[in-house]
Amino acid sequence: MSRMESRGEQAVILRVGTFREIDCWVRFFSPLRGIETGFAFGGRRSRRRFTGCLDSLNHVRLDLEAPRSGRYLTLSQGTLVHRFAGLHRDMQRMGMAVNCIKFLEGAHTGADQAEPVFDLLLAALDVLNAAPDVPATFPLLFRAKLACTYGYAPEVNLCGVCGVSLSSMESGSFSWRGGYALCAGCRKRAEAGVMDNLDLSRLGLFLSGSPEEWARTGRPKPGDSNLWQVLDFFVQHHTGLQWTRGRFRRV
Structure with a gap:
């Protein structure tokens, strides 16, 4: 075969743009590839190959083709799985979803960990689409969970310096630079980047939650x-990303 093919690959459409009158490029996230960009030739007009699926935030299944040289990826067909219509009717929730997507694009590390990140993304879109109530903190919690998935998960049950259990503490200290909690004794010797009077159990529930x-x-x-x-x-320090002028930038 001169071309490599993949049939029915799951993906979430991140962005779509036109590069010729009837052709478009599609940026998507898949559990196999992470973030990729492919070309849908005729995608702006084809009602048979891409019926209703080439829109941002859609969950789709894609048939993909690529030359063995790896020069570019082609979308030959797409099938809509879920449109998340509730997002498109609520601008506040749409804004939260876009914020999550922009952070994902900035923090993306390649195909490594793509499968759990894809599951997290789908779960977040499901909640934003249908949950009766979504707090304004949702995008921050998504960012923190994504940082954990990429290997920055902190220790909140034990002191990160001496190892003593913190289970009996109602509140404690946390080194957002080091990514660990601190007991009272180690807090006195800690350097900058430490915050006090935290509900460590609640912090742990957020980081391990869904x-x-x-x-x-x-x-x-x-x-x-x-x-x-x-x-x-914690998220800014370990991912190096900060929200500036409508996008996440490296700092």
């Missing part, structure tokens, strides 16, 4: 501003 759980438990509570700050600092 999008469905965030929708129920992710609303801020009085006095827990440190918790959200440490999540934001």
Whole structure:
């Protein structure tokens, strides 16, 4: 064969753009490839090969072809699995979904870990599409979970310096630079990048939880501003990404 083929590959469409009158490029995320860009020749007019599927945030199945030289990827056919219509009717939730997608594009590390990241992305879109209520903190929780999936998961049950269990502590300290919790003794010797008075159990639940759980438990509570700050600092420090002028940029 002069070309390599893949049939019925799952993907989420991230972006679509036109490069000729009837042709388009498609940026998508798949559990096998991570983020890829392919060309759908005739994709703007074909009602048979791409019926209703070449729109951003659609969950689709794609038939893909590529020359063995690997020069470019071609989408030969697509089938719509789920459109997430609820997102398109709610601009606030659409904004949250776009924020999650932009962070995913910035943090992407290739095909490594693509399968669990794909599952996380689908679960997040399902919640944003249909959950009765979604807290404004949802994109931050998605970013933190994605950072954990890419290998930055912190230790919150043991002191990251001496190893003592923190299970009996109602609140504690967390080094967002080091990515670990601290007992009272080690906190006194810690350098910069530490935040105090955190509900470590709640932090652990967020980092180990699912999008469905965030929708129920992710609303801020009085006095827990440190918790959200440490999540934001942790993500920025370990991924190197910061929201600036409508996009995530490396800092």
